[in-house]
Amino acid sequence: MKILFVGDVVGNIGIKSLETYLPQIKQVVKPQLTIVNGENAVNGKGINLEAYQKIQVAGADVVSGGNHSWDRKEGIDLYNDSKKNILRPYNFPGDNVPGKGMIKINVNQKKVYVINMQGTAMMAPLDNPFHTFDKLLPTLEKDAIKFVDFHAETTSEKIATGMYLTGKVSAVVGTHTHVQTNDAHVFNKETAYLSDVGMTGSYDGILGVTKGQIITRFLTQRPTKHEVDxxxxxxxxxCVVDINDQTNNARSIKNYVINPDNKKFLE
Known part of the structure; x- marks a missing residue:
């Protein structure tokens, strides 16, 4: 099975980029499942029904989230809609957290779990993701593909998570930092790993934000308003992850970026 995973969609330009490129990418890759991280889709913080629908129409089967999942009040109803394939981090503490952090779907009669988990290093103090995985994974069907969107800040926590979950899940792909890393590989011929898949949005901003504001902050050391570029x-x-349906182990993982200076993928 081929799983296509698209990094953090930032603002309207991120949705426009998705609408422009995702159909072309899918024609080349021909994935059986497409996952898109959409937690920055509305003005860089949060998601609403309109943005979710646009991401879905562009070609996403599942939309994952992160630390900005709750930044828009209207998003709560979206997360609570059981008919929507949208996730927020699984390890938010409490018993009555809106929405879901995992979804099980059938793809050509093969069961696939998509799990959204958030790190805690330099992030909000959510439930420990390692302990949460320990409790969650034994409850899932063994003969199923398990894909993890690990939304975290530090590469050390991401790599540690990838190594910890080797042989337990099919893939661990990082989101949140908006800069694609160059470490895509398969741990022990079992679990595909990438520290960060990168972002979808402005090629000319800084992590999707207007560059002047960020540069000013570094020049003055004073807070500045962040606006999507x-x-x-x-x-x-x-990235594209190829998984063996019989063993649930990853065969390969390859990462890509399409921008004005690099359109080789579509040529």
Missing amino acids: EDGRMQISF
Whole structure:
């Protein structure tokens, strides 16, 4: 099975980039499942029904989230809609957390779990993801593919998670930092891993935000307002994971970026 995973969609330009490039990418890759991280889809923070629908129409089967999942009040109803394939991090503490952090879907009669988990290093103090995985994974069907979107800040926590879950899940792909890393590989011929898949949005901003504001912050050391760079040129970051349906082990993982300086994937 081929799973296509697209990194953090930032703002309207991120949705436009997705609408422009995702159909073309899918024609080349021909994935059986497409997952898109959409937690930054509305003005860089949060998601609403309109943005979710646009991401879905563009070609996403599942939309995952992260630390900005709750930044929009209208998003609560979206997460609570059982008919929507949208996730927030599984390890938010408490018993009555809106929405779901995992979804089980059938793809050509093969069961696939998509799990959204958030790290805690330099992040909000959610439930320990390692302990949460220990409790969650034994409850899932063994003969199923398990794909993890690990939304975290530090590469050390991401790599540790990938190694810890080797042989337990099919893939661990990081999100959140918006910069694609160059470490895609398969641990022990079992679990595909990538520290960060990157972002989808402005190629000319800084992590999707207007560059002048960020540069000013570093020059003055004073807080500045973050605004999505909606006038920049488009880019999309993604990876393709190939998984053996019989063993649920990953065969390969390859990462790609399409931007004005690199369109080789579509040539």
